[in-house]
Amino acid sequence: MVSAAGSFSRPPRFKPGDRVWVPARAALGHCRTPWYVRGKPGVVAAVHGSFRDPERLAYHRPGLPAQVLYKVRFRQLDVWPSYLAGQADHIEVDIYEPWLEPQP
Amino acid sequence: MHDDDDHQHHHHAGHDHAHPPAQKDHDAAPMGAYEVLEEAVRSLLIEKGILTSGEIAAAVDLMDSRSPALGAKVVARAWVDAAFKKRLIKDTRAALLELGIDIGTIAEFSTVENTPQVHNVIVCTLCSCYPKMLLGIPPAWYKSLAYRSRTVVDPRGVLAEFGVELGREVAVRVHDSTADLRYIVLPMRPKATRGWSEDQLAAIVTRDCMIGTALPTVPSRPARRAAR
Numbered sequence: 536m537v538s539a540a541g542s543f544s545r546p547p548r549f550k551p552g553d554r555v556w557v558p559a560r561a562a563l564g565h566c567r568t569p570w571y572v573r574g575k576p577g578v579v580a581a582v583h584g585s586f587r588d589p590e591r592l593a594y595h596r597p598g599l600p601a602q603v604l605y606k607v608r609f610r611q612l613d614v615w616p617s618y619l620a621g622q623a624d625h626i627e628v629d630i631y632e633p634w635l636e637p638q639p
Numbered sequence: 640m641h642d643d644d645d646h647q648h649h650h651h652a653g654h655d656h657a658h659p660p661a662q663k664d665h666d667a668a669p670m671g672a673y674e675v676l677e678e679a680v681r682s683l684l685i686e687k688g689i690l691t692s693g694e695i696a697a698a699v700d701l702m703d704s705r706s707p708a709l710g711a712k713v714v715a716r717a718w719v720d721a722a723f724k725k726r727l728i729k730d731t732r733a734a735l736l737e738l739g740i741d742i743g744t745i746a747e748f749s750t751v752e753n754t755p756q757v758h759n760v761i762v763c764t765l766c767s768c769y770p771k772m773l774l775g776i777p778p779a780w781y782k783s784l785a786y787r788s789r790t791v792v793d794p795r796g797v798l799a800e801f802g803v804e805l806g807r808e809v810a811v812r813v814h815d816s817t818a819d820l821r822y823i824v825l826p827m828r829p830k831a832t833r834g835w836s837e838d839q840l841a842a843i844v845t846r847d848c849m850i851g852t853a854l855p856t857v858p859s860r861p862a863r864r865a866a867r
Contacts, residue, residue: 567818568817569815569817571764583818583820586819604820606820611794614791620793621807621810623810624794624810624812624813625811625813626813626814626815627814628815629819630817630818631818
């Protein structure tokens, strides 16, 4: 591992509480952003630190530059429009910075 | 083989049902591509002097030594020591080191705390990431497509199947470990455990409690035998 949680290779673009969304684009090759959150709005719950880029690591590259990794909280109702249970239910997903955009 | 069949037929003479096939040895099937690859890479690493067989065996032993008992010890400590609990939630790696537990460098760890308002449950939808260094080898169901897909779509339904029924006043928070962090759930300490020792407490913290698919329960006292 190149960097521990909490250390940054460059300043994070987002901070806890920021409203973000996951672009609804397709991934070319290996990607760790699940389909079910693409195009969905969320809120940054935590900034984990910088980690090697899995989209490069997967192809035997060093995974550099490292990417800032965030914990993003999504309302279940935003992710699954037919979600029937609790209104306050959430799903939290760890997402790398290139897969986050600020909410307009 | 033929003798065995005759033997079985002798036993079941007159019965008209199918026999299950004899259980095969786990390594009876021909090697798959990944097994061949693993053996080839391992042999090369040893041949080139990069690793020794002893080092590989030691790594396997280390992994085998991890079990939910380790996680239960951590939870019990957090239940009796509020300052430790705070440190565990803030920096899981450092707090575990205090207990002599080294989680290695493969992933970071994060502890998520259950409260009367929030129940946490862990899943990995992309593959089957699991806090192995604290809980050992994951159960087969954790790696199943059913658990991985249904836990994100219908967590309350999945939890109910595990026997965890949550009221609407409790928010369910699913954690999908998609990246470099492994999660462990810190369950709530049952009220009926006042005055218990750490060892007693650790005994009721099961693996599933730390995945979020169970709640710690206090065994009821054995019922008194009814008078004859």
